[in-house]
Amino acid sequence: MSFLTLENVSHHYFSKNDYTKALQDISFSVKEGEFIALLGPSGCGKSTILSIVSGIMKHTSGKVLLNNKPVEKSKRDIGYMLQQDYLFPWQTILDNVLIGPTIQKNVDEEIKVEAKKLLNEVGLNDVENQYPSSLSGGMRQRVALVRTLITKPKILLLDEPFSALDYQTKLMLEDLVFQLLHAYKKTAILVTHDIGEAIAMSDRIIVMRANPGTIAKTFEVPIELRNEMPFLVRRHPKYQAIFDKVWEELNKNEEQKA
Amino acid sequence: MLDKEDQQLLNMHMQKLKRERKIVVIWQIFILIGFFGLWELASRMNWLDPLIFSSPSRVYNLLLEKFSDGTILTHTWVTLIETLLGFIIGTLLGIILATLLWSSTRFSKILDPYLVILNAMPKVALGPIIIVALGPGYVSIISMGAIISVIITTIVVYTGFREVDPNYEKVLKSFGATRWQCFKSAVFPATLPVMISTLKVNVGLSWVGVIVGEFLVSKVGLGYLIVYGFQVFDFTLVMAALILIACIAAIMYKVVEKIEGWLIKHTT
Numbered sequence: 001m002s003f004l005t006l007e008n009v010s011h012h013y014f015s016k017n018d019y020t021k022a023l024q025d026i027s028f029s030v031k032e033g034e035f036i037a038l039l040g041p042s043g044c045g046k047s048t049i050l051s052i053v054s055g056i057m058k059h060t061s062g063k064v065l066l067n068n069k070p071v072e073k074s075k076r077d078i079g080y081m082l083q084q085d086y087l088f089p090w091q092t093i094l095d096n097v098l099i100g101p102t103i104q105k106n107v108d109e110e111i112k113v114e115a116k117k118l119l120n121e122v123g124l125n126d127v128e129n130q131y132p133s134s135l136s137g138g139m140r141q142r143v144a145l146v147r148t149l150i151t152k153p154k155i156l157l158l159d160e161p162f163s164a165l166d167y168q169t170k171l172m173l174e175d176l177v178f179q180l181l182h183a184y185k186k187t188a189i190l191v192t193h194d195i196g197e198a199i200a201m202s203d204r205i206i207v208m209r210a211n212p213g214t215i216a217k218t219f220e221v222p223i224e225l226r227n228e229m230p231f232l233v234r235r236h237p238k239y240q241a242i243f244d245k246v247w248e249e250l251n252k253n254e255e256q257k258a
Numbered sequence: 259m260l261d262k263e264d265q266q267l268l269n270m271h272m273q274k275l276k277r278e279r280k281i282v283v284i285w286q287i288f289i290l291i292g293f294f295g296l297w298e299l300a301s302r303m304n305w306l307d308p309l310i311f312s313s314p315s316r317v318y319n320l321l322l323e324k325f326s327d328g329t330i331l332t333h334t335w336v337t338l339i340e341t342l343l344g345f346i347i348g349t350l351l352g353i354i355l356a357t358l359l360w361s362s363t364r365f366s367k368i369l370d371p372y373l374v375i376l377n378a379m380p381k382v383a384l385g386p387i388i389i390v391a392l393g394p395g396y397v398s399i400i401s402m403g404a405i406i407s408v409i410i411t412t413i414v415v416y417t418g419f420r421e422v423d424p425n426y427e428k429v430l431k432s433f434g435a436t437r438w439q440c441f442k443s444a445v446f447p448a449t450l451p452v453m454i455s456t457l458k459v460n461v462g463l464s465w466v467g468v469i470v471g472e473f474l475v476s477k478v479g480l481g482y483l484i485v486y487g488f489q490v491f492d493f494t495l496v497m498a499a500l501i502l503i504a505c506i507a508a509i510m511y512k513v514v515e516k517i518e519g520w521l522i523k524h525t526t
Contacts, residue, residue: 076433
């Protein structure tokens with residue numbers, strides 16, 4: 001059964017006397033527990049899709065259903081992780097993690113314990129009372145991950161969450177996020193422009209085309225790669241073949257533009 | 259021993275810093291003494307008309323006399339309270355107005371041209387009208403101290419609100435935050451450094467408002483002393499009031515600076 005469904009979703013950005021069609025007729029669905037990647041060049045509207053799914057932005061036409069309900073009514077089931085951590089510098093790590101529960105007015109001892117447990121789980125011990133400025137980029141992004149997970153979202157939206165990190169940290173965090181999401185059986189949509197990352201982390205890759213943003217092609221990631229850790233996927237014998245296919249599709253899109 | 263050498267280098271560096279500090283302080287003292295010395299000399303040698311420019315010794319004697327009979331304390335105290343109140347009211351009102359502007363984009367668009375006019379307008383020109391409207395008294399003077407800083411605070415703080423990275427709001431909205439919650443948890447705290455930096459500007463502005471207010475209407479205060487001294491041609495009194503204003507305004511500025519440092523340390 002499909003968990004999240006987009007049906008003929010279009011979105012326009014309006015400026016003073018012009019408009020851009022950011023998305024046109026986007027339709028796809030995501031099953032519960034599935035991990036999909038949206039891959040494409042910048043400006044293809046992949047981040048716009050996340051903003052629409054998260055209910056922050058209203059699409060101009062089409063239907064977005066989460067659990068058969070319009071997405072605006074199920075904001076609390078969604079966790080959103082941005083390119084940068086956007087931790088509040090004036091709050092401690094623990095307060096930052098608890099920002100979701102604070103907004104939703106259900107902070108209690110139990111959730112504080114849960115927060116500390118999750119922080120330990122992502123490898124951050126004894127940082128609750130520190131401020132974000134004393135943490136490294138990778139650590140901060142882990143805090144952001146915990147902040148997203150603490151409200152127990154049913155679906156996670158990851159908007160290039162690793163792109164601002166150095167390569168080594170990025171690989172380590174990929175493994176960590178993958179492990180956590182599989183352990184908690186979360187549904188997730190990852191937006192990225194990194195082919196390797198898309199293959200390494202997801203079950204299905206939706207390749208997008210820009211101007212206007214449309215779906216070009218969908219690739220199933222081979223079953224052998226799906227349950228491997230992202231770091232190992234990159235060394236798997238089947239990795240290169242799917243990489244080449246996706247690469248070819250992306251290039252085809254580029255050529256059409258040129 | 260490498261450690262010892264490092265220690266020595268550090269000592270040398272610290273000595274250099276100390277020497278530099280000393281030179282700066284010596285020059286500062288020199289300028290101060292030089293200024294008053296030259297003033298005294300010029301007055302005694304009649305290079306400057308002593309009737310108009312007075313002299314440090316006369317100002318000093320007058321201040322001593324006025325301090326001992328306590329009259330100057332009342333004047334200082336009144337001006338200080340008026341300035342503080344004007345400063346606090348102006349700043350708070352500015353922040354509240356900025357919040358109102360932020361709460362509705364339409365409202366802020368509508369008010370935009372009026373804010374521009376009010377900001378460009380020299381607020382002290384409103385003095386006579388304020389006095390007529392609010393009566394010749396403390397209320398008018400405090401209003402002058404407040405009105406002079408309120409519009410610029412509104413504009414600066416409102417700009418600060420709008421320059422907060424929208425992604426902070428995005429994070430909060432993804433948890434279902436209302437606009438007011440976004441303001442409370444992200445926009446307002448992120449703008450605190452801007453608000454704090456307006457404090458230093460406002461404290462100077464409030465002095466302008468209050469002194470002009472006292473020029474126009476008052477029976478007491480440092481601004482009153484200046485006008486009174488001018489009217490009876492007692493320029494020693496004018497100079498004494500000026501020196502007091504300079505000292506107190508500088509102390510106030512330093513205090514606000516200290517508060518600013520403390521606020522920044524404890525809020526960011």
